[in-house]
Structure formats: C-alpha cells, structure tokens
Amino acid sequence: MAAKKRIRTIGSVSKELLKKSREAALAAVQVFNNPAITFKAEIYVVLMVISWTYLLHANYRKHGIEYRYYRMVGKRKRFDHTANGAEKYWELERCLNDKASPVDKNAANNLRFLIELRHEIEHQMTKRLDEFLSARFQACCLNYNDHIKNLFGDEHGIDKHLAFSLQFSSITRDHVNLLDQTVGLPGHILAFITGFDAKLTADEFNDPRFAYRILFVPKTANRKGQADQVIEFVKADSELAKGINAQYAVIKETERPKYLPKQVVAAMQAAGYPRFSMHHHTQFWKQVDAKNPAKGLGTLVVKTWYWYEPWIEQVSAHCADNAAQYQ
Known part of the structure; x- marks a missing residue:
C-alpha cells in the first residue's frame, strides 16, 4: 500500500x-x-x-x-x-x-x-x-x-x-553568435x-540547479491530427544529445577560458616570437586600450586581470605584423 x-x-x-x-x-x-x-x-x-x-x-x-x-x-x-x-x-x-x-x-x-x-x-x-x-x-x-x-x-x-x-x-547561427558575446x-x-x-x-x-541549460531541437508530430510541439527538451547525457546532427542548434552557457598576461607572452614566444616580452605586451594593450570593459577582451577577478582568447588572437596578429622586431 x-x-x-x-x-x-x-x-x-x-x-x-x-x-x-x-x-x-x-x-x-x-x-x-x-x-x-x-x-x-x-x-x-x-x-x-x-x-x-x-x-x-x-x-x-x-x-x-x-x-x-x-x-x-x-x-x-x-x-x-x-x-x-x-x-x-x-x-x-x-x-x-x-x-x-x-x-x-x-x-x-x-x-x-x-x-x-x-x-x-x-x-x-x-x-x-x-x-x-x-x-x-x-x-x-x-x-x-x-x-x-x-x-x-x-x-x-x-x-x-x-x-x-x-x-x-x-x-539562426547569427543569433547563437550574438548570445555567445x-x-x-x-x-x-x-x-x-x-x-x-x-x-x-x-x-x-x-549543476542544473545553478544554471538550467537546455537543448532545443525541431519537433514535429508523429501522426496526422497530432499537434506539433515548438521545442523538445533533451537531457544533455541522452543518446539523442550525444548523436545530435548538424540540423539541430545547441545553445549552452559555458565558462570562457581565461589567461594570465604571462601565459599570453609565453604563447607568443612559443609561436616564434622569442623577443616578445611582458614589457611589449603591456605597451601594446595600453596602446589599443584593451582593458576597456566595452571591448570584452578580458576581466578583472579580485585583483588579477585575465585575458580572453580574442585578445591572444590580436596579440598574435600584432606580433606577425612586427615579426622583425620580435623574432
């Protein structure tokens, strides 16, 4: 009972x-x-x-x-x-x-x-x-x-x-890219x-109790006369989610990778610019006002500044444009 x-x-x-x-x-x-x-x-x-x-x-x-x-x-x-x-x-x-x-x-x-x-x-x-x-x-x-x-x-x-x-x-893909910024x-x-x-x-x-992330997939009726559903909710660890194909759009909030300034410098040196130093890095970010919050290139956590991947790409482009100075 x-x-x-x-x-x-x-x-x-x-x-x-x-x-x-x-x-x-x-x-x-x-x-x-x-x-x-x-x-x-x-x-x-x-x-x-x-x-x-x-x-x-x-x-x-x-x-x-x-x-x-x-x-x-x-x-x-x-x-x-x-x-x-x-x-x-x-x-x-x-x-x-x-x-x-x-x-x-x-x-x-x-x-x-x-x-x-x-x-x-x-x-x-x-x-x-x-x-x-x-x-x-x-x-x-x-x-x-x-x-x-x-x-x-x-x-x-x-x-x-x-x-x-x-x-x-x-x-659309443009909407997904917008949400990711x-x-x-x-x-x-x-x-x-x-x-x-x-x-x-x-x-x-x-944990979904902290942030509830869902997968949106197109859903059509299986039989005539059955009302279509606009969206279907699929668990992230389900077989459908694992085998999802290109016609579906997945939108998921993720933690963005962050890098310390010394990691940015080390990455440039490893990429073939051994003369690129912390001094050059500091001069460059000040020159382009890269720490301006509106640019979204990095963030301050407590008292430490971290850079996002788009900044590394900008620094790499800068080094390539000035290869003679840094190689």
Missing part, C-alpha cells in the same frame, strides 16, 4: 507569507516573458529574491524557527528595529546561511549569485542580462517550484500557472560573474 502523503499544516502568518511569495514569483516570470518590457532581467532578479525570502520566512515560521534579528539581554530577547520602529527580519542571504535552511547547496549557489547580481545592478541600468544569464534565471524558477512543493505541498506549485514563452522567429555587458557585471563562477567547482557550475 502506498504511503500516505504527509499533511502540512501552516498558520495564518505562514499562509500570508506563502501567498506573497507565490505572487512575487509569478509576477517575476510574467514580467520576464513580456516582450514589451526591456528592463525585465533586473525586475526578475528583485522579485525572485523577494519571493524566496518570503518562502523561507514561511518555512521558518511553520517550524517555529525565529527569523527576526535580536540580541539577548539577560535571559530575554531584545528584537532589533528599523529607524521607523519595524522589527528587522532576516534577508535572503541570512536565511540561506542558517543551519535549518531547506535549500540544497546548488540551488543556494544560484540564489547567492542572484543576490550579488542584484547588488551590482540596483543602482544603474544594464544591458543584455536576460539572454546572457537566462540559464540561471530559469534554474531559479524551477528550483523555487520544487522547493515550494516540497515544503508546503504540490498544490502550492506555480508550474500549472506558467508556460514557456513562444518564439516568433527561428534561432559578452560585449555590451558593463565591466563590473562581467567581473562579478567571472569572479563568482571562479569560486565554484566544475560540478557546482554544471
């Missing part, structure tokens, strides 16, 4: 928190799928952080875990208040840090990324965040749906209210993303 499903009982405060959490999540996805809104990535991040915060508050409330800031005065709790007298509740990061947090590590990594991204974007406008980080936004939404159902029951899931937005144009993202955003990803292990970075 199948085990009976555990009945979850929650109080009125938890119910209200849960209601606000779901509304914020639904609003975030609806905004992100609205083609008339261009500020969608920023709105999505803010609303999903609010949504997750209320979800964890509801969970802690249900289990009798204190999620307000306080200090002990003798044997009594003295609660912290805002300047206007309201009690201070835990922010999302504090909720995740608590030992009672129900959020698994990879889903928490995704949320920590969004929290830090919000800090970077809250004071200035950005561009192209939605297509560049869509895998992480998708993971956040799916993680939320899984957690709210696990914590409060399937009836609270948001999947029945949502659908994937319909694309009105095909994805980071030019246009502000330098501080690029630096943040690179720095955050560098802290993750390969398994953490590739």
Whole structure:
C-alpha cells in the first residue's frame, strides 16, 4: 500500500507569507516573458529574491524557527528595529546561511549569485542580462517550484500557472553568435560573474540547479491530427544529445577560458616570437586600450586581470605584423 502523503499544516502568518511569495514569483516570470518590457532581467532578479525570502520566512515560521534579528539581554530577547520602529527580519542571504535552511547547496549557489547580481545592478541600468544569464534565471524558477512543493505541498506549485514563452522567429547561427558575446555587458557585471563562477567547482557550475541549460531541437508530430510541439527538451547525457546532427542548434552557457598576461607572452614566444616580452605586451594593450570593459577582451577577478582568447588572437596578429622586431 502506498504511503500516505504527509499533511502540512501552516498558520495564518505562514499562509500570508506563502501567498506573497507565490505572487512575487509569478509576477517575476510574467514580467520576464513580456516582450514589451526591456528592463525585465533586473525586475526578475528583485522579485525572485523577494519571493524566496518570503518562502523561507514561511518555512521558518511553520517550524517555529525565529527569523527576526535580536540580541539577548539577560535571559530575554531584545528584537532589533528599523529607524521607523519595524522589527528587522532576516534577508535572503541570512536565511540561506542558517543551519535549518531547506535549500540544497546548488540551488543556494544560484540564489547567492542572484543576490550579488542584484547588488551590482540596483543602482544603474544594464544591458543584455536576460539572454546572457537566462540559464540561471530559469534554474531559479524551477528550483523555487520544487522547493515550494516540497515544503508546503504540490498544490502550492506555480508550474500549472506558467508556460514557456513562444518564439516568433527561428534561432539562426547569427543569433547563437550574438548570445555567445559578452560585449555590451558593463565591466563590473562581467567581473562579478567571472569572479563568482571562479569560486565554484566544475560540478557546482554544471549543476542544473545553478544554471538550467537546455537543448532545443525541431519537433514535429508523429501522426496526422497530432499537434506539433515548438521545442523538445533533451537531457544533455541522452543518446539523442550525444548523436545530435548538424540540423539541430545547441545553445549552452559555458565558462570562457581565461589567461594570465604571462601565459599570453609565453604563447607568443612559443609561436616564434622569442623577443616578445611582458614589457611589449603591456605597451601594446595600453596602446589599443584593451582593458576597456566595452571591448570584452578580458576581466578583472579580485585583483588579477585575465585575458580572453580574442585578445591572444590580436596579440598574435600584432606580433606577425612586427615579426622583425620580435623574432
């Protein structure tokens, strides 16, 4: 006999928190799928952080875990208040840090990324965040749906209210190349993303709970009278994905290789330009303003500058044009 499903009982405060959490999540996805809104990535991040915060508050409330800031005065709790007298509740990061947090590590990594991204974007406008980080936004939404159902029951899931937005144009090679470029993202955003990803292990970075990467393939009906599907989702380790042919387009977010300046110099010397030195490299990047964030040729991680492969190509072309000087 199948085990009976555990009945979850929650109080009125938890119910209200849960209601606000779901509304914020639904609003975030609806905004992100609205083609008339261009500020969608920023709105999505803010609303999903609010949504997750209320979800964890509801969970802690249900289990009798204190999620307000306080200090002990003798044997009594003295609660912290805002300047206007309201009690201070835990922010999302504090909720995740608590030992009672129900959020698994990879889903928490995704949320920590969004929290830090919000800090970077809250004071200035950005561009192209939605297509560049869509895998992480998708993971956040799916993680939320899984957690709210696990914590409060399937009836609270948001999947029945949502659908994937319909694309009105095909994805061409030009579109794929555009998505693969980071030019246009502000330098501080690029630096943040690179720095955050560098802290993750390969398994953490590739986990679908951190960034949900999918394979899009054409899908037609097998029988007459059967409705066609616009897309089909295929697992990356499936036989279809392994044997995919040229008619299909694969879009996958990957970590870009990064190189230290000394590695760039060593590569030029190995390529037949032994006189090319670190001094020449420094002179050249200053001459062409290569560290300008708008050019997307490298990024600053903590206090160290790393170069991307397009910069190595430029340096190689420079050495070839000045072969007599460097050979």
